[in-house]
Amino acid sequence: MANALDPHAAVVATATGLTDGGLRTADGKPLARALARSQSLARRRAFLLVLPLLAFILITFVVPIGQMLQRSFYNDGFSAHMPALSQWFADNPRGTEPDDAAWTALATDLQASAEARTIGIVGTRINYDVPGTRSLFTSTGRQVRRGLEPPYQAALLDIDEEWGDPRLWSAMRDASTPLTSNFYLAAVDRTRADDGSVVQVEERQQVYVMLFMRTFWLSLVITFVTFVLGFPIAHLLATLPMRKSNMLMILVLLPFWTSLLVRTTSWMVLLQQQGVINDILVWMGVIGGSQRLQMIYNQTGTIIAMTHILLPFMILPLYSVMRTINPSYVRAARSLGATSWTAFRRVYFPQTLPGLGAGALLVFILAVGYYITPALVGGSSGQLISNMIAMHMTDTLNWSMAAALAALLLGAVLLLYWVYDRMVGIDNLKLG
Amino acid sequence: MAVPTYATPLERVWHYAYLVICGLIFFFLIAPIVVIIPLSFNAEPYFTFTDRMLSFDPEGYSTRWYESLLTFGMQNPDTTGWAFWSDAWANANWIKAAKNSIIIGVCSTLLATVLGTLAALGLSRPEMPFRRAIMAILISPMIVPLIITATGMFFFYSNPCELLGLFGLPTNCGRLAGTYAGVILAHATLGIPFVIITVTATLVGFDQSLNRAAASLGANPRTTFFRVTMPLILPGVISGALFAFVTSFDEVVAVLFIAGPDQQTIPRQMWNGIREQISPAILAVATLLVIFSIGLLTTVELLRRRSERIRGVTPR
Numbered sequence: 187m188a189n190a191l192d193p194h195a196a197v198v199a200t201a202t203g204l205t206d207g208g209l210r211t212a213d214g215k216p217l218a219r220a221l222a223r224s225q226s227l228a229r230r231r232a233f234l235l236v237l238p239l240l241a242f243i244l245i246t247f248v249v250p251i252g253q254m255l256q257r258s259f260y261n262d263g264f265s266a267h268m269p270a271l272s273q274w275f276a277d278n279p280r281g282t283e284p285d286d287a288a289w290t291a292l293a294t295d296l297q298a299s300a301e302a303r304t305i306g307i308v309g310t311r312i313n314y315d316v317p318g319t320r321s322l323f324t325s326t327g328r329q330v331r332r333g334l335e336p337p338y339q340a341a342l343l344d345i346d347e348e349w350g351d352p353r354l355w356s357a358m359r360d361a362s363t364p365l366t367s368n369f370y371l372a373a374v375d376r377t378r379a380d381d382g383s384v385v386q387v388e389e390r391q392q393v394y395v396m397l398f399m400r401t402f403w404l405s406l407v408i409t410f411v412t413f414v415l416g417f418p419i420a421h422l423l424a425t426l427p428m429r430k431s432n433m434l435m436i437l438v439l440l441p442f443w444t445s446l447l448v449r450t451t452s453w454m455v456l457l458q459q460q461g462v463i464n465d466i467l468v469w470m471g472v473i474g475g476s477q478r479l480q481m482i483y484n485q486t487g488t489i490i491a492m493t494h495i496l497l498p499f500m501i502l503p504l505y506s507v508m509r510t511i512n513p514s515y516v517r518a519a520r521s522l523g524a525t526s527w528t529a530f531r532r533v534y535f536p537q538t539l540p541g542l543g544a545g546a547l548l549v550f551i552l553a554v555g556y557y558i559t560p561a562l563v564g565g566s567s568g569q570l571i572s573n574m575i576a577m578h579m580t581d582t583l584n585w586s587m588a589a590a591l592a593a594l595l596l597g598a599v600l601l602l603y604w605v606y607d608r609m610v611g612i613d614n615l616k617l618g
Numbered sequence: 619m620a621v622p623t624y625a626t627p628l629e630r631v632w633h634y635a636y637l638v639i640c641g642l643i644f645f646f647l648i649a650p651i652v653v654i655i656p657l658s659f660n661a662e663p664y665f666t667f668t669d670r671m672l673s674f675d676p677e678g679y680s681t682r683w684y685e686s687l688l689t690f691g692m693q694n695p696d697t698t699g700w701a702f703w704s705d706a707w708a709n710a711n712w713i714k715a716a717k718n719s720i721i722i723g724v725c726s727t728l729l730a731t732v733l734g735t736l737a738a739l740g741l742s743r744p745e746m747p748f749r750r751a752i753m754a755i756l757i758s759p760m761i762v763p764l765i766i767t768a769t770g771m772f773f774f775y776s777n778p779c780e781l782l783g784l785f786g787l788p789t790n791c792g793r794l795a796g797t798y799a800g801v802i803l804a805h806a807t808l809g810i811p812f813v814i815i816t817v818t819a820t821l822v823g824f825d826q827s828l829n830r831a832a833a834s835l836g837a838n839p840r841t842t843f844f845r846v847t848m849p850l851i852l853p854g855v856i857s858g859a860l861f862a863f864v865t866s867f868d869e870v871v872a873v874l875f876i877a878g879p880d881q882q883t884i885p886r887q888m889w890n891g892i893r894e895q896i897s898p899a900i901l902a903v904a905t906l907l908v909i910f911s912i913g914l915l916t917t918v919e920l921l922r923r924r925s926e927r928i929r930g931v932t933p934r
Contacts, residue, residue, distance in 0.1 A: 239736065247767065520624075575769065579875070595766065
């Protein structure tokens with residue numbers, strides 16, 4: 187039983203099932219409760235160490251991304267500034283022809299919005315769905331500020347006939363609630379027809395699905411090329427004696443530590459039409475001086491540069507797995523009559539799969555979200571979905587669209603991240 | 619790795635072919651980085667080796683691009699001596715960019731290292747609840763595409779208090795976008811995963827009984843940490859810090875989205891240079907950065923070996 191001289195007796199008794207529930211610690215507390223308390227204290231201490239960073243990451247990283255994603259399905263640019271018309275849309279089901287009440291609501295809202303100088307926001311929101319309508323709103327706004335006489339339908343149609351366009355009314359109906367799925371529909375090349383049904387956009391406007399496909403396809407190609415190039419290197423490094431392999435490892439780690447922009451720049455220098463590689467090819471007589479190869483500002487440039495940049499991420503996990511493979515398995519296979527190819531295929535290669543999976547997933551995840559390198563060496567055919575997000579952020583200022591594309595990309599990346607965690611475990615992520 | 623004695627002739631041929639292939643891949647890895655170094659000394663504004671360079675004519679080489687780095691943005695580049703250097707220090711664009719990069723890099727590294735090391739200590743304790751999920755969240759800044767992170771930060775840093783509105787608090791407390799603080803916070807976020815990964819890796823072999831021994835000998839927790847734990851995990855902490863520093867030093871997307879004109883960093887300046895008119899001056903910067911990364915790589919390798927030695931983990 188527990189006593190002051192031998193407190194461990196109680197622990198032993200609990201562990202061996204000899205307890206009668208009345209065990210107490212040296213200072214007289216019930217043992218079970220004391221144990222639970224000390225464990226929860228330890229848990230709390232560990233958690234308190236992590237808490238500052240967790241809070242930091244939540245505030246500076248998770249919340250901003252959440253806020254950004256909210257824009258992809260929430261846009262009150264129209265509904266907040268056109269309350270009367272939004273109310274009319276709420277009261278009348280889809281398909282109702284705009285009646286006098288609707289036109290009156292539209293006119294009052296336009297007047298109020300023009301006075302408050304928010305008409306540009308309203309126009310921008312509708313412009314996302316019906317391109318070219320922003321100027322309709324702003325110019326009408328300028329005119330209604332000077333006064334508008336009923337009947338409003340005639341007056342507004344007089345200012346611009348486009349006010350009668352059913353597509354415009356359909357778009358305004360969609361925008362009359364702040365919650366919208368239109369940006370996601372647009373992100374997969376769909377749009378709403380006048381009757382509210384979902385249809386594909388015109389063929390020449392279908393860009394996003396193609397871009398997603400291209401992003402995934404190029405990432406797959408890059409992952410495959412890094413595997414083909416990385417496997418022999420990792421194998422060589424893993425089988426050489428430590429001294430030599432440490433020397434050669436520097437050749438892998440130096441690119442890893444070199445600035446991304448530096449590596450992209452050097453590929454621009456090498457691959458240019460007047461660049462080093464073309465010069466060498468011309469000098470060797472492989473190609474004529476007038477048929478210099480176009481290796482940059484297209485997909486080839488993106489693939490070459492990104493393969494170079496991501497190769498260390500394939501080599502390092504492969505290497506750390508290959509180091510642990512016991513060479514005697516292959517020797518055993520050989521002694522049992524396997525040819526070197528069979529021994530490699532049936533014995534060695536399967537053992538490298540964990541490293542291969544880790545490397546391939548990491549390379550793929552990083553490639554899918556790449557922005558800088560495609561932007562600099564990709565030309566127009568080597569752009570990825572990240573570049574489209576950046577374009578919507580900085581050029582077209584269609585932030586909701588950027589957010590919807592980002593949400594889809596993020597979903598894909600997080601799914602892969604989850605798979606990575608299941609398969610490899612984040613704890614096994616190694617650097618250098 | 620030698621050819622086994624029982625190898626067939628074909629296998630021997632394959633072995634040497636394999637070595638050649640590996641040599642080519644190493645060449646692919648390293649050549650693009652090496653090639654820009656001689657090109658940065660080109661006397662002509664070309665991105666390829668001129669005939670004079672190939673015949674090792676000293677006329678073909680010059681340091682003009684390095685000088686242009688210094689004089690670009692200076693008010694009066696024709697002065698000499700003290701006046702030249704003080705002008706360069708105050709006005710040269712690349713020097714300003716370097717100063718910004720270092721300020722932002724050092725501050726964000728400090729923040730990331732302190733928070734990251736504390737968290738790694740907690741995560742390495744066996745009692746840590748929800749370890750896997752929390753680890754996944756803390757590593758995610760490394761995994762989430764930078765453009766998404768930067769987009770999110772762009773909105774958040776323009777008005778960091780927007781969410782306080784949910785609790786009925788005032789929503790206007792200034793901007794973080796376009797300030798040093800904003801860029802530092804963003805870069806700290808991006809550097810944290812690297813600190814977590816390296817420090818938790820160092821703590822894997824850490825013997826917890828050393829802490830208990832220190833405590834039983836009368837050391838308080840603070841003394842235990844600084845005299846026992848810290849010296850042992852220091853190599854991991856330093857290499858994590860270096861990773862965080864490089865991340866910040868090399869980061870351009872977040873800077874593009876949230877930095878103002880006052881926070882031009884070296885990568886931002888390079889980005890502008892590459893996009894507008896690429897001149898060999900970019901190669902001069904690139905060469906300096908390559909030398910910088912060689913220095914960093916050497917430091918990290920030395921630290922790693924030292925860490926393995928003091929933890930008694932012998933290299934396999």
